[in-house]
Amino acid sequence: MSNATVSKAALSSAAGLASLSSSAAVSNSKTATHKVKFIAGNSLSIPTLKLLKADGAEYKGGSAANLDKETALHSYKTMQFIRVLDDRMVAAQRQGRLSFYLTCTGEEAAVVGSAAALQPTDMIMGQYREQAALRYRGFTTEQFMGQLMGNEMDLGKGRQMPVHYGSKELNYMTISSPLATQIPQAAGFAYGQKLADKGDCTVCYFGEGAASEGDFHAGLNMAAVQNVPVIFICRNNGYAISTPAEEQFKGDGIASRGVGYGIQTIRVDGNDLLAVYSATVAAREFSVNNNQPVLIECMTYRLGAHSTSDDPSGYRSKSEEDIWREKDPIARFKNWLLKKQWWSDDEDKVLLEQYRSEVLATLKQVEKLPLQAFDSLITDVYDQPTQQLQEQFDALKEHLGKYPEHYPTSAGSL
Ligand SMILES: Cc1ncc(C[n+]2csc(CCOP(=O)(O)OP(=O)(O)O)c2C)c(N)n1
Numbered sequence: 229m230s231n232a233t234v235s236k237a238a239l240s241s242a243a244g245l246a247s248l249s250s251s252a253a254v255s256n257s258k259t260a261t262h263k264v265k266f267i268a269g270n271s272l273s274i275p276t277l278k279l280l281k282a283d284g285a286e287y288k289g290g291s292a293a294n295l296d297k298e299t300a301l302h303s304y305k306t307m308q309f310i311r312v313l314d315d316r317m318v319a320a321q322r323q324g325r326l327s328f329y330l331t332c333t334g335e336e337a338a339v340v341g342s343a344a345a346l347q348p349t350d351m352i353m354g355q356y357r358e359q360a361a362l363r364y365r366g367f368t369t370e371q372f373m374g375q376l377m378g379n380e381m382d383l384g385k386g387r388q389m390p391v392h393y394g395s396k397e398l399n400y401m402t403i404s405s406p407l408a409t410q411i412p413q414a415a416g417f418a419y420g421q422k423l424a425d426k427g428d429c430t431v432c433y434f435g436e437g438a439a440s441e442g443d444f445h446a447g448l449n450m451a452a453v454q455n456v457p458v459i460f461i462c463r464n465n466g467y468a469i470s471t472p473a474e475e476q477f478k479g480d481g482i483a484s485r486g487v488g489y490g491i492q493t494i495r496v497d498g499n500d501l502l503a504v505y506s507a508t509v510a511a512r513e514f515s516v517n518n519n520q521p522v523l524i525e526c527m528t529y530r531l532g533a534h535s536t537s538d539d540p541s542g543y544r545s546k547s548e549e550d551i552w553r554e555k556d557p558i559a560r561f562k563n564w565l566l567k568k569q570w571w572s573d574d575e576d577k578v579l580l581e582q583y584r585s586e587v588l589a590t591l592k593q594v595e596k597l598p599l600q601a602f603d604s605l606i607t608d609v610y611d612q613p614t615q616q617l618q619e620q621f622d623a624l625k626e627h628l629g630k631y632p633e634h635y636p637t638s639a640g641s642l
């Protein structure tokens with residue numbers, strides 16, 4: 229071996245070692261210290277982006293994205309529709325017409341403002357309180373009701389609890405109840421989008437409570453190290469059922485964790501549709517152009533109960549709720565539209581009346597439809613039902629045949 233060869237080999241191995249050690253570096257730090265000094269847990273304080281005041285006026289010097297009239301009105305109408313749907317469906321549950329319901333009330337701007345900034349081919353993976361994003365994409369009133377009733381109109385074939393919507397056509401992944409599972413799934417889906425290279429991204433919604441799950445940490449870290457186009461949107465609505473946010477974590481909200489994972493992060497007033505929209509437009513552009521995750525924390529408030537199985541009067545005061553009622557995201561955005569003369573109070577009255585009658589009429593019509601045919605329960609789960617699944621199905625059939633009086637007449641119509 230010549231000297232030249234030796235030194236070349238030595239050089240390349242030294243270069244290999246150097247690149248190995250730099251890729252193994254786990255911190256950006258270029259400075260050393262010789263004093264014991266801790267960084268205080270509360271030293272990070274992340275600002276909140278606000279663009280709209282309560283009266284609909286814009287803050288001076290704000291960096292709002294261009295929101296055109298058509299998108300603005302579609303966003304507004306979607307928020308109003310969902311408010312009406314939520315109110316009526318809670319009432320329907322109280323009347324025994326539905327088994328369960330979850331509202332988006334108070335959080336409409338966080339959901340619609342972000343959905344409006346996406347492309348229809350972007351995948352949405354939600355938690356369970358983001359029905360407004362599905363409506364924004366065109367989910368029909370009949371489709372909502374069909375899922376809630378689990379009847380023959382239900383795209384999910386009656387196999388899920390109410391509110392666990394999904395639509396392949398609208399790129400809206402079916403909701404699953406175990407908290408935070410959508411977070412690593414979103415990182416994985418976005419990895420696939422990166423490989424497909426069509427310029428799509430995944431948007432993943434979750435509550436601040438779900439951010440206490442291990443899946444949140446796994447998902448964010450995976451997205452960061454794999455460099456994938458995913459936008460994580462945390463609805464920090466103050467509660468995980470009855471547990472207030474201050475009993476859930478000590479750090480500066482959820483946004484501080486994005487910084488910890490090396491993820492581009494922003495905190496936004498979630499009741500300010502223009503702020504959420506502007507942040508998501510910028511997040512999407514950055515995420516897709518750079519194949520990078522982004523975390524958006526929307527500060528908002530769950531105005532309703534956690535679900536129809538919950539009564540918030542046991543753990544929070546009416547006066548606290550009233551403070552947030554004053555910050556209603558729909559009223560704030562309506563004021564902006566009125567100022568721009570894109571909308572009027574008269575048009576508002578007509579719209580609300582139209583939505584109320586549409587929702588009531590559709591409920592009456594869809595609740596009469598038959599449930600899914602019992603015999604189709606397992607036909608499309610696998611190519612052929614497994615032996616175990618077939619045995620469970622047969623046992624269920626026998627049970628329904630034995631105790632028909634305990635089940636709706638259309639259930640298991642054999
Ligand atoms: C793994 C898991 N643990 C517990 C639950 C029960 N659970 C359902 S919703 C919820 C609270 C979630 O709070 P958050 O993520 O803040 O969402 P929000 O309801 O406030 O929108 C809990 C604990 C669950 N569904 N899954």
Ligand SMILES: [Mg+2]
Binds near residue numbers: 437463465466467
């Ligand atoms: Mg919450």
